[in-house]
Amino acid sequence: MGLALDVLVDVLKTAGEPTRFRLLALLVAGDLTVTDLTDILGQSQPRISRHLKLLAEEALIERYQEGAWAYFRLKHDGEASALVRTLLAASSEEDPVLLRDGERLRTVKRLRAEKAQAYFSRNASEWDELRRLHVSDKAVEKALLRLIGTRPIDSLLDLGTGTGWILQLLAPLYRRAIGVDASRDMLSVARSNLDKAGVVKASVRHGDILNLPLEGQDFDFVTIHQVLHFLDQPELAIGEAARVLRPGGRLLIVDLAPHTLEHLREEHAHVRLGFSHQLMKEWLAKLCLDVEEVIDLGPGEQGSLTVTVWLARDRRLLMADSAAAEPVAAV
Numbered sequence: 001m002g003l004a005l006d007v008l009v010d011v012l013k014t015a016g017e018p019t020r021f022r023l024l025a026l027l028v029a030g031d032l033t034v035t036d037l038t039d040i041l042g043q044s045q046p047r048i049s050r051h052l053k054l055l056a057e058e059a060l061i062e063r064y065q066e067g068a069w070a071y072f073r074l075k076h077d078g079e080a081s082a083l084v085r086t087l088l089a090a091s092s093e094e095d096p097v098l099l100r101d102g103e104r105l106r107t108v109k110r111l112r113a114e115k116a117q118a119y120f121s122r123n124a125s126e127w128d129e130l131r132r133l134h135v136s137d138k139a140v141e142k143a144l145l146r147l148i149g150t151r152p153i154d155s156l157l158d159l160g161t162g163t164g165w166i167l168q169l170l171a172p173l174y175r176r177a178i179g180v181d182a183s184r185d186m187l188s189v190a191r192s193n194l195d196k197a198g199v200v201k202a203s204v205r206h207g208d209i210l211n212l213p214l215e216g217q218d219f220d221f222v223t224i225h226q227v228l229h230f231l232d233q234p235e236l237a238i239g240e241a242a243r244v245l246r247p248g249g250r251l252l253i254v255d256l257a258p259h260t261l262e263h264l265r266e267e268h269a270h271v272r273l274g275f276s277h278q279l280m281k282e283w284l285a286k287l288c289l290d291v292e293e294v295i296d297l298g299p300g301e302q303g304s305l306t307v308t309v310w311l312a313r314d315r316r317l318l319m320a321d322s323a324a325a326e327p328v329a330a331v
Helices: 005-016 018-027 034-041 045-057 079-090 096-132 137-148 165-169 184-197 234-244 263-268 277-286 316-325
Strands: 061-066 069-074 153-159 174-181 202-206 219-225 245-256 289-297 307-314
Touching: 005 018, 005 045, 005 079, 018 034, 018 045, 018 061, 018 069, 018 079, 018 096, 034 045, 034 069, 034 096, 045 061, 069 079, 096 184, 137 165, 137 245, 137 289, 137 307, 153 165, 153 234, 165 174, 165 184, 165 219, 174 184, 184 202, 219 234, 234 245, 234 277, 245 289, 277 289, 277 307
Parallel strands: 153 174, 153 219, 174 202, 219 245
Antiparallel strands: 061 069, 245 307, 289 307
């Protein structure tokens, strides 16, 4: 519809100030904190915070809290954001100020990656042990891509995002994505991985997947990958996934089939020893989700666990379509 003249002028005034334009050029490349931005621009925290406040008031950036840290990123949707992206694209790639900011940004991301790698290395042996118990990641990846298909995804939500693997795998398909995880250490790993992969249309947030800080019916695709077996009440997480799905949206669940490896409870904090087809179907049906396809991926040569993939769809769109198709009686 376009911007009204007064709104257009306000956006141009706000984005046109040199420091604020530099901030926008940095935030288009991913999520950054005030500390990150002060380190890059070499300006005081109060000054940076004031500029960020002005950008937020014009709905050019968004802010979210993660513990004691506040993260900022360029707003993905909206005509004002689209205008800013056009302005950023028009800036010279050889501008010395923007080049210097870019170099400092790469330093910030390198330090972030080193911290994430240190955490990942401390836990690598545990993850490697679990990985040996079931089918390879490559096999799971192949199955997921076949199930999901090539249809574009407008908005993706990945619950228990972990290292951000799903956000990277499905990046060619979605327009925007959010990953939610309860571990701040894992979020650091995910941010680092997204940086390395050059994925800027996804962000990760700290949150409880049993009580999501998100509006309902906001996503057309939700994924829950190898998370439910850690939960005492996994059906609540599925319920939250259903709540944020749009009518006709799809839910993809990847988890373990029923097994008898009791040592996983003590050694790896597994609460549930897998899920049967019937139990998952019942949980989904109660939430008005119909199972479209189920795949069992058997363990590898050294493994003993089967991975199951469920693809379900919110049936509300189907109900609406059916009602619309009914003939209307003549009056």
